[in-house]
Amino acid sequence: MSRARRPLQAALLIGGAALIAAGILTGELPVLLRKAVFICLECIGIG
Amino acid sequence: MVRRRIVQALTALAYNLNLKGFIQGSIYQGPVKNACVPGLNCYSCPGALGSCPLGSLQSAFGAVASKVSLYVVGTLVFLGALLGRFICGWACPFGFIQELLHKIPSRKLRHKKAFGVLKYGKYAMLGVFVLLLPIVYAVQTGIAAPAFCKYICPAGTLEAGVPLVALSPALQSSVGWLFSWKMLILVGVVAASVFVWRPFCRFLCPLGAIYGFFNRISVFGMRFEPAACTQCRACARACRADIDPSKTHNSAECVRCGDCVRACPNSALKFGAAQKIKPGRRGNVSPGRTALRRP
Numbered sequence: 001m002s003r004a005r006r007p008l009q010a011a012l013l014i015g016g017a018a019l020i021a022a023g024i025l026t027g028e029l030p031v032l033l034r035k036a037v038f039i040c041l042e043c044i045g046i047g
Numbered sequence: 048m049v050r051r052r053i054v055q056a057l058t059a060l061a062y063n064l065n066l067k068g069f070i071q072g073s074i075y076q077g078p079v080k081n082a083c084v085p086g087l088n089c090y091s092c093p094g095a096l097g098s099c100p101l102g103s104l105q106s107a108f109g110a111v112a113s114k115v116s117l118y119v120v121g122t123l124v125f126l127g128a129l130l131g132r133f134i135c136g137w138a139c140p141f142g143f144i145q146e147l148l149h150k151i152p153s154r155k156l157r158h159k160k161a162f163g164v165l166k167y168g169k170y171a172m173l174g175v176f177v178l179l180l181p182i183v184y185a186v187q188t189g190i191a192a193p194a195f196c197k198y199i200c201p202a203g204t205l206e207a208g209v210p211l212v213a214l215s216p217a218l219q220s221s222v223g224w225l226f227s228w229k230m231l232i233l234v235g236v237v238a239a240s241v242f243v244w245r246p247f248c249r250f251l252c253p254l255g256a257i258y259g260f261f262n263r264i265s266v267f268g269m270r271f272e273p274a275a276c277t278q279c280r281a282c283a284r285a286c287r288a289d290i291d292p293s294k295t296h297n298s299a300e301c302v303r304c305g306d307c308v309r310a311c312p313n314s315a316l317k318f319g320a321a322q323k324i325k326p327g328r329r330g331n332v333s334p335g336r337t338a339l340r341r342p
Binding site: 005008009012013015016017018019020021022023024026028029031032033035036037038039040041042043044045046047 | 103218
């Protein structure tokens, strides 16, 4: 495996996990949940 | 092939385990919906337990303090870096549906040149409908409308629009031009799927575009052994996405269905930790001859 690939993979995995954690800690989940738990009229083509 | 079908069926079921929603015409509102599922699965589907990453990404513009959802972006980066488009090939219900439709006997269309141009459509979808338009709406109105979900997504129409409208007289009375437009797109994708392999995934899906960016560097992907390859091109003939795996085994277009792995007579292609092609010798025998296995 290319030597450059492994650090990049690790950086992306760690970075992705860090972003997930940051999003949870900054309270994003309730905001997203508010959208997800009601029928999205745009998504079903009502408008 | 059978193993992949089983995984596809099980993931489609796992994403949509709220089966009572299909009977009641309601959607799941529990805490599991905090989680983004990896594949394209509308969160307004009556069965959906999790959230669609694309819908969540669009809805978050302007709605969260950071303007971009760190959680959704992090989820996409993590899953992309880990699996790339394995998710498309093994864990996307809408991709699964297209493949089932493609099994309907008919003439199958392949046009490498035309499809080679059409594949850029998914990047246009990503740039315009997933990123640009929701941001424009958020700036103008303070609310980010999910433009891809609203104007395009056939998965949402099929999984959410059709069952919810069918079960609700109130929604039926609200149906207008937008529903008709989305049904037209859905019918078009369904029809195209019979003749073309996974047309939505290859030409329109923004989520496939996102995961495709990671294909060359994802932890799990395709391994290619140049020394075992005899350049017989059995892999290229087997690939329904018009890729030549012996040249680009981790192409952004590859959904890692494994057809090339099964087709290769010399086991030069495998699933596993993704590997860069080593420069140098590409085969021990002349093209067209079967290679002897190395001791």
